[in-house]
Amino acid sequence: MKKYTYTESKDTRSGFGAGLVEAGRRNENVVALCADLVGSLKMGDFIKEFPERFVQVGIAEANMMGIAAGMTIGGKIPFTGTFANFSTGRVYDQIRQSIAYSDKNVKICASHAGLTLGEDGATHQILEDLGMMKMLPGMTVINPCDYNQTKAATIAIADHHGPVYLRFGRPVIPVFTPADQEFVIGKAWMVNEGTDVSIIATGHLVWEAIKAGEKLAEMGISAEIINIHTIKPLDEEAILKSVAKTGCVVSAEEHNRLGGLGDSIAQLLIRNTPVPMEYVAVNDTFGESGTPEQLMKKYGLDDEHIIKAVQTVMARKKTAAQ
Amino acid sequence: MQSEVKETLQLEELEQVARQVRRDIVRMVHGCQSGHPGGSLGCTDFFVALYFKVMNHNPAFNMDGVGEDLFFLSNGHISPVWYSVLARSGYFDVSELKTFRKLDSRLQGHPTTHEELPGVRIASGSLGQGLSVAIGAALTKKLNGDTGLVFTLHGDGELQEGQIWEAALFAPHNKVDNLISTIDVNGQQIDGPTDKVLALGNLRAKWEAFGWDVLEMNGNDLADVIRVLELAKAKTFKGRPIMILMQTNMGHGVDFMMGSHKWHGVAPNDAQLEQALAQLTCNQEDY
Numbered sequence: 001m002k003k004y005t006y007t008e009s010k011d012t013r014s015g016f017g018a019g020l021v022e023a024g025r026r027n028e029n030v031v032a033l034c035a036d037l038v039g040s041l042k043m044g045d046f047i048k049e050f051p052e053r054f055v056q057v058g059i060a061e062a063n064m065m066g067i068a069a070g071m072t073i074g075g076k077i078p079f080t081g082t083f084a085n086f087s088t089g090r091v092y093d094q095i096r097q098s099i100a101y102s103d104k105n106v107k108i109c110a111s112h113a114g115l116t117l118g119e120d121g122a123t124h125q126i127l128e129d130l131g132m133m134k135m136l137p138g139m140t141v142i143n144p145c146d147y148n149q150t151k152a153a154t155i156a157i158a159d160h161h162g163p164v165y166l167r168f169g170r171p172v173i174p175v176f177t178p179a180d181q182e183f184v185i186g187k188a189w190m191v192n193e194g195t196d197v198s199i200i201a202t203g204h205l206v207w208e209a210i211k212a213g214e215k216l217a218e219m220g221i222s223a224e225i226i227n228i229h230t231i232k233p234l235d236e237e238a239i240l241k242s243v244a245k246t247g248c249v250v251s252a253e254e255h256n257r258l259g260g261l262g263d264s265i266a267q268l269l270i271r272n273t274p275v276p277m278e279y280v281a282v283n284d285t286f287g288e289s290g291t292p293e294q295l296m297k298k299y300g301l302d303d304e305h306i307i308k309a310v311q312t313v314m315a316r317k318k319t320a321a322q
Numbered sequence: 323m324q325s326e327v328k329e330t331l332q333l334e335e336l337e338q339v340a341r342q343v344r345r346d347i348v349r350m351v352h353g354c355q356s357g358h359p360g361g362s363l364g365c366t367d368f369f370v371a372l373y374f375k376v377m378n379h380n381p382a383f384n385m386d387g388v389g390e391d392l393f394f395l396s397n398g399h400i401s402p403v404w405y406s407v408l409a410r411s412g413y414f415d416v417s418e419l420k421t422f423r424k425l426d427s428r429l430q431g432h433p434t435t436h437e438e439l440p441g442v443r444i445a446s447g448s449l450g451q452g453l454s455v456a457i458g459a460a461l462t463k464k465l466n467g468d469t470g471l472v473f474t475l476h477g478d479g480e481l482q483e484g485q486i487w488e489a490a491l492f493a494p495h496n497k498v499d500n501l502i503s504t505i506d507v508n509g510q511q512i513d514g515p516t517d518k519v520l521a522l523g524n525l526r527a528k529w530e531a532f533g534w535d536v537l538e539m540n541g542n543d544l545a546d547v548i549r550v551l552e553l554a555k556a557k558t559f560k561g562r563p564i565m566i567l568m569q570t571n572m573g574h575g576v577d578f579m580m581g582s583h584k585w586h587g588v589a590p591n592d593a594q595l596e597q598a599l600a601q602l603t604c605n606q607e608d609y
Contacts (some may be wrong), residue, residue: 055461063488064455070458073443074386074466093448096454102435102445
């Protein structure tokens with residue numbers, strides 16, 4: 001089992017900020033738009049280096065999505081920045097008609113996704129965004145797991161033609177993926193190989209899955225941990241290959257149980273290899289104010305809940321085999 | 323004197339085109355028994371002026387439109403007039419107009435890029451989005467050092483959408499002065515007169531208060547449309563976006579369709595089609 005350590009902790013949104021300025025250096029067509037959240041989205045370095053390529057739209061997200069769509073006409077690659085809630089639910093129709101249906105090369109970059117936004121509470125803690133974005137034909141949906149992966153993803157999506165939803169978050173978490181990683185859209189990352197259960201995690205839940213894997217190893221359970229950073233298009237091959245080996249699955253995500261990564265995996269399994277599966281996700285409810293740690297524990301999104309789900313799914317696998 | 327004669331002849335030619343476009347509109351809508359004839363007929367003169375006189379555009383369509391003037395239709399439901407004008411100005415064969423709203427057509431009920439119809443750069447239909455898109459295209463032109471202009475058209479009922487006012491605030495603040503927007507002020511929307519449904523009040527005062535350079539024109543007088551659009555062009559690159567309030571009659575050119583919201587989204591039957599075509603004689607050929 002590969003051991004993951006870390007020397008520093010950072011927020012994924014800072015990975016976005018670092019990736020954005022790097023993407024801007026590599027391609028002069030990269031432009032950025034923000035709806036009055038420059039500091040929260042860590043767009044300061046981009047604005048400092050490329051002031052003429054930044055558009056401040058004010059608190060007007062619908063207008064921002066339309067402007068971004070229009071800016072692609074003539075070859076710009078717009079990156080929009082606001083909270084995940086205002087990047088999706090608030091502007092769903094603008095994204096649907098002006099970006100997705102119109103096949104515009106817009107990168108919708110969304111911070112403060114999920115419960116880990118913390119104290120601001122449920123108005124801002126969107127847990128439905130992956131589902132909404134996933135349902136749009138042609139939309140690529142990415143939810144990286146740490147600073148380095150978010151930075152690499154931000155750079156990678158500038159080179160991908162087509163609309164992308166890039167989701168990241170507010171809290172400071174361990175940086176455990178390599179700084180020099182190659183980010184391939186749609187390609188799963190094998191975190192740890194195992195034989196008893198497949199834990200398929202995205203976003204902030206990947207670190208929780210790694211912690212759970214270490215504890216499970218001490219309990220004699222060999223967990224295969226796969227990071228799906230690209231929820232759409234899904235790396236079906238990697239998932240099916242793992243499941244063929246382990247025979248059961250736990251999905252883990254900071255999202256509503258309905259419509260997220262787990263549902264994508266379940267749909268894949270139903271069509272191919274139906275095996276016992278458990279979800280680690282928010283159980284169709286809104287969040288509340290609290291610290292990120294408190295909320296992840298209360299709503300069942302920490303390593304302990306992953307371990308419980310593994311135990312449940314392995315018991316189901318055993319029953320099914322009898 | 324010479325040039326005045328030429329101008330007169332050109333106007334006469336354009337009026338022939340406008341009559342042909344109106345014939346296309348009623349025939350297209352009749353052909354699929356759906357679609358929106360009222361606003362299409364009302365805006366015909368505007369479209370003919372834009373595509374046959376005012377805009378610098380290339381029917382060998384390219385999405386990026388570098389060096390060209392661009393047009394965005396925000397009230398996408400008046401697609402029949404746009405499709406007819408695009409076909410008749412050379413973007414695609416006029417015979418394709420007969421596929422309007424039918425299965426496997428590029429001429430969808432509302433315009434889209436999805437079927438790759440030449441001339442269309444954004445999907446529209448869900449109202450209120452086109453002004454933002456046009457502003458984005460105008461910003462890119464500026465970044466690229468492209469002196470082409472961006473034109474838009476909106477319905478007056480569409481101004482009830484909040485996104486319009488987000489865009490209205492943005493454009494003057496950011497000196498988007500390569501943009502010429504037009505509102506079709508026909509005073510009608512699906513549920514009745516705009517004054518009854520949700521009154522728009524003093525539109526000139528509203529747009530001026532937001533910082534736009536406001537012009538007005540009679541949208542059913544081709545000469546006036548050309549004059550005001552040219553005046554608008556002369557006002558570009560002077561620090562302010564331009565808004566034209568265009569008075570039109572919904573259904574203009576067909577007497578029984580004129581001035582009533584009832585023909586917003588209703589197709590004529592066979593007898594009504596004949597009655598309409600009899601009023602729209604011209605020297606060109608139907609598709």
